[in-house]
Amino acid sequence: MSAQDPVEIFRQEAQELFESIEQGLLDLAHRPGDRDLVDAVFRGLHTLKGSGAMFGFDALAAFTHHCETAFDRVRRGEVAATSALVGAVLACQDHMRALAEGRPASEAAGDLLLAELHRVVQSAGQAASLGAAPAEATAAPLHTWRVKFSLPADALINGTRPLPLLDELRELGDCRVTVVTDKVPDFDVLVATECHLAWDVTLVTPHGRDAIEDVFIFVIDDMTLDIQEVAEAEAAPAAAEVALAAAPQAVGANDEAPAAEGRHAKVSGDTVRVPAERLDEMMDRVGELVIAQSRLKQLAASSSDIALRAVAEEIERLAAEMRDTMMVVRMVPIAQLFGRFRRLIHDLARDTGKTIELSTEGETTELDKTVIERLADPLIHLIRNAADHGLETPEQRLAAGKPQTGHVVLAARQSGAEVVITITDDGRGVDRDRVRAKAEENGLIQPGQVLNDNELLQLIFAPGFSTAAAITNLSGRGVGMDVVKRTIEGLRGAIELTSTPGEGSVVSLRIPLTLAIIDGLLVRVGAGRYVIPLSSVEECVELSVEQDIRSTGRSLITLRDQLVPFIRLRQMFSTAQAPDPHQKIVVVQAGQERVGLVVDQILGDHQTVIKALSGFHAEVGAFSGATILGDGGVALILDIGHLVAAGQRHDAQLRAAS
Amino acid sequence: MNPEPLTGLIEALTFDLQGETFALEAGLVREVLDLLPETDVPGAPPFVGAVINFRGRIIPLVDLRLAFDMRAATPTIDSRIVVIEYDLDGQPTLIGLRADKVHEVTSIDRAVTEAAPRVGMRWRSDFIRLLARRNGDLIVIPDLDQIFAARGQSTGAVTPINALQS
Numbered sequence: 001m002s003a004q005d006p007v008e009i010f011r012q013e014a015q016e017l018f019e020s021i022e023q024g025l026l027d028l029a030h031r032p033g034d035r036d037l038v039d040a041v042f043r044g045l046h047t048l049k050g051s052g053a054m055f056g057f058d059a060l061a062a063f064t065h066h067c068e069t070a071f072d073r074v075r076r077g078e079v080a081a082t083s084a085l086v087g088a089v090l091a092c093q094d095h096m097r098a099l100a101e102g103r104p105a106s107e108a109a110g111d112l113l114l115a116e117l118h119r120v121v122q123s124a125g126q127a128a129s130l131g132a133a134p135a136e137a138t139a140a141p142l143h144t145w146r147v148k149f150s151l152p153a154d155a156l157i158n159g160t161r162p163l164p165l166l167d168e169l170r171e172l173g174d175c176r177v178t179v180v181t182d183k184v185p186d187f188d189v190l191v192a193t194e195c196h197l198a199w200d201v202t203l204v205t206p207h208g209r210d211a212i213e214d215v216f217i218f219v220i221d222d223m224t225l226d227i228q229e230v231a232e233a234e235a236a237p238a239a240a241e242v243a244l245a246a247a248p249q250a251v252g253a254n255d256e257a258p259a260a261e262g263r264h265a266k267v268s269g270d271t272v273r274v275p276a277e278r279l280d281e282m283m284d285r286v287g288e289l290v291i292a293q294s295r296l297k298q299l300a301a302s303s304s305d306i307a308l309r310a311v312a313e314e315i316e317r318l319a320a321e322m323r324d325t326m327m328v329v330r331m332v333p334i335a336q337l338f339g340r341f342r343r344l345i346h347d348l349a350r351d352t353g354k355t356i357e358l359s360t361e362g363e364t365t366e367l368d369k370t371v372i373e374r375l376a377d378p379l380i381h382l383i384r385n386a387a388d389h390g391l392e393t394p395e396q397r398l399a400a401g402k403p404q405t406g407h408v409v410l411a412a413r414q415s416g417a418e419v420v421i422t423i424t425d426d427g428r429g430v431d432r433d434r435v436r437a438k439a440e441e442n443g444l445i446q447p448g449q450v451l452n453d454n455e456l457l458q459l460i461f462a463p464g465f466s467t468a469a470a471i472t473n474l475s476g477r478g479v480g481m482d483v484v485k486r487t488i489e490g491l492r493g494a495i496e497l498t499s500t501p502g503e504g505s506v507v508s509l510r511i512p513l514t515l516a517i518i519d520g521l522l523v524r525v526g527a528g529r530y531v532i533p534l535s536s537v538e539e540c541v542e543l544s545v546e547q548d549i550r551s552t553g554r555s556l557i558t559l560r561d562q563l564v565p566f567i568r569l570r571q572m573f574s575t576a577q578a579p580d581p582h583q584k585i586v587v588v589q590a591g592q593e594r595v596g597l598v599v600d601q602i603l604g605d606h607q608t609v610i611k612a613l614s615g616f617h618a619e620v621g622a623f624s625g626a627t628i629l630g631d632g633g634v635a636l637i638l639d640i641g642h643l644v645a646a647g648q649r650h651d652a653q654l655r656a657a658s
Numbered sequence: 659m660n661p662e663p664l665t666g667l668i669e670a671l672t673f674d675l676q677g678e679t680f681a682l683e684a685g686l687v688r689e690v691l692d693l694l695p696e697t698d699v700p701g702a703p704p705f706v707g708a709v710i711n712f713r714g715r716i717i718p719l720v721d722l723r724l725a726f727d728m729r730a731a732t733p734t735i736d737s738r739i740v741v742i743e744y745d746l747d748g749q750p751t752l753i754g755l756r757a758d759k760v761h762e763v764t765s766i767d768r769a770v771t772e773a774a775p776r777v778g779m780r781w782r783s784d785f786i787r788l789l790a791r792r793n794g795d796l797i798v799i800p801d802l803d804q805i806f807a808a809r810g811q812s813t814g815a816v817t818p819i820n821a822l823q824s
Contacts (some may be wrong), residue, residue, distance in 0.1 A: 573700030634697035
């Protein structure tokens with residue numbers, strides 16, 4: 001197992017650093033003056049350099065060093081964080097990623113990036129010095145600061161050393177350092193590697209508060225720091241003075257200040273990094289447990305042993321809880337995914353010359369890890385579409401009386417056992433005439449064929465359809481919305497498009513929370529048992545004898561004044577057995593379409609552990625997987641999207657015939 | 659297909675399908691099972707018309723008979739399922755094969771094997787990797803790659819294999 005491979009660990013860490021650096025940079029493009037952001041990016045670059053060197057990524061460390069230097073100048077206010085600078089560092093970051101992942105990255109390209117970075121820093125530096133330098137030169141009154149700080153107990157173990165911090169403070173101006181030894185415990189309980197000293201520093205300096213905070217930039221999250229400006233007269237330290245050199249550097253104590261304690265706990269956190277495949281293995285085990293449990297339940301139900309039944313119920317409850325816990329463990333917030341798209345929008349805006357703003361909502365919505373990974377590509381495609389086809393150019397927007405900046409909103413929310421993700425743009429909306437023209441051109445519909453608005457919009461998802469008049473670099477590369485649709489359906493999800501001309505479009509994706517286990521409705525058709533995902537079941541009704549006879553010509557039932565087509569699964573599955581006298585209809589919904597499925601018997605609900613079918617059965621569209629039942633038998637899971645589509649076709653044929 | 663080495667022994671599990679003896683390399687075989695409850699997959703080709711629950715895994719059940727123009731048979735007391743692990747479209751997959759009767763693992767000398775003749779057989783010649791003679795009988799070593807890729811689609815009958823043996 002490569003779980004312990006240090007290089008792999010570094011890559012994981014680097015991956016996270018890259019993400020946080022990128023987020024910081026992108027935020028900085030909007031709020032160039034935000035010091036916290038500048039510091040965060042700087043810290044990220046610094047850590048990356050340090051860890052890179054430690055794990056032998058020398059090229060990465062050397063390259064990162066230049067970016068760090070550039071950002072250090074931003075941090076010190078010498079250089080303004082212009083969008084050109086942000087862009088240059090973003091470009092450098094891509095190079096760093098390549099270096100970190102061990103992809104071949106040419107040195108020449110790296111040098112080119114650095115040259116560009118250097119140029120940008122120079123020009124930004126001039127701009128900044130023009131504005132800021134005179135003010136700095138005239139106003140340099142001396143301040144007196146009282147700086148109290150203490151480090152967490154494990155600071156020394158983590159490599160933080162107080163001495164250099166004090167030295168840096170001394171560089172700022174006149175310093176009087178007092179060590180506070182209140183927290184130092186008795187000698188017999190002292191742990192030599194823990195730090196429980198605090199410092200009280202009186203500093204006279206021309207620099208401001210920011211400069212002092214900068215000294216602590218790498219430790220500020222973990223420590224307690226209190227900086228106060230004092231009048232000259234009361235500057236004398238109150239605490240007893242202890243010569244710093246003589247002070248024991250590390251003294252242990254258990255009675256840490258509550259504030260420090262709280263912070264400490266938050267920082268070290270209780271998170272454990274686990275390789276994803278171990279989670280997958282565990283999920284498999286839980287799946288098997290659920291299957292074994294349903295066998296036990298069946299045994300217990302047929303037994304009169306009360307004790308056995310009690311245990312079976314207990315196990316059932318535990319297995320369900322275990323399943324739920326396991327699912328939660330696999331959930332990650334969708335923010336992880338949304339974060340990537342800010343960069344995409346940044347690049348799209350640059351390439352299209354449009355002004356685009358991306359806002360995200362519901363980033364805390366959680367989804368199964370595997371689902372999130374598989375959503376990335378379709379979402380990139382949809383966002384590209386929105387930015388490239390949906391949004392107009394700034395001139396067109398102004399002419400249409402809209403604000404110049406186009407908005408793309410990416411939102412996620414949970415709705416039952418599904419997560420709904422919407423991509424909304426305020427662009428020109430789908431051009432129905434062009435869709436129709438294109439569809440006719442591609443032979444998807446007959447010229448002049450009557451379609452309702454929804455059907456027309458659905459054409460966009462048909463294979464081989466692409467409305468982009470000009471094929472751009474961004475979209476329209478042949479992989480169309482049909483690929484997106486297929487991927488989403490592969491996740492047992494659904495995709496829908498609504499659009500108002502002139503006002504924009506909304507694409508909504510409905511994605512099940514997890515891929516591994518679903519609640520299902522177990523039904524019987526002939527001798528076979530099938531599972532219908534409960535999330536798509538609307539209701540169950542009886543197929544009356546009259547309807548049964550009448551519907552030989554036309555398979556439609558009236559459900560609350562609406563006609564719903566139905567499919568006889570017996571026919572579809574060529575069941576030989578005689579039908580039950582009282583057949584049932586399970587009404588299912590996929591997207592906006594409803595269809596009834598005629599079954600012989602409804603057996604009840606069933607916790608379904610989804611198992612994939614082998615390659616031999618991949619071509620059989622009607623099933624999305626299979627599951628093992630309590631008695632050891634196998635039930636196939638119906639693919640509702642496929643069945644609904646089949647029902648629609650069937651309905652269309654009937655309508656065409658009548 | 660790689661050229662077959664001409665000498666050496668093939669360790670193979672032999673089994674019967676409608677009177678013909680077939681052999682599979684023993685290394686492929688995971689287990690031989692008694693018949694299990696089967697679940698039909700509507701819409702799937704009859705060659706892989708069902709799945710079974712093999713210890714918590716759902717695996718396809720293949721009927722090689724249909725690749726060799728034989729009729730599907732009703733199970734008898736000797737019927738077994740041979741579970742093999744095989745690369746199916748790049749995925750290692752457990753697959754159950756129906757067998758009328760399973761015999762022992764034997765060594766087949768490559769010296770007595772030959773490639774299937776191009777003509778004079780009622781079976782698709784590319785479905786057969788080798789034919790081996792044993793005690794005046796013929797053992798068929800099927801080419802599972804070809805059979806699985808074609809999903810067992812056999813072409814029409816030409817000559818009964820018995821004509822070849824005489």
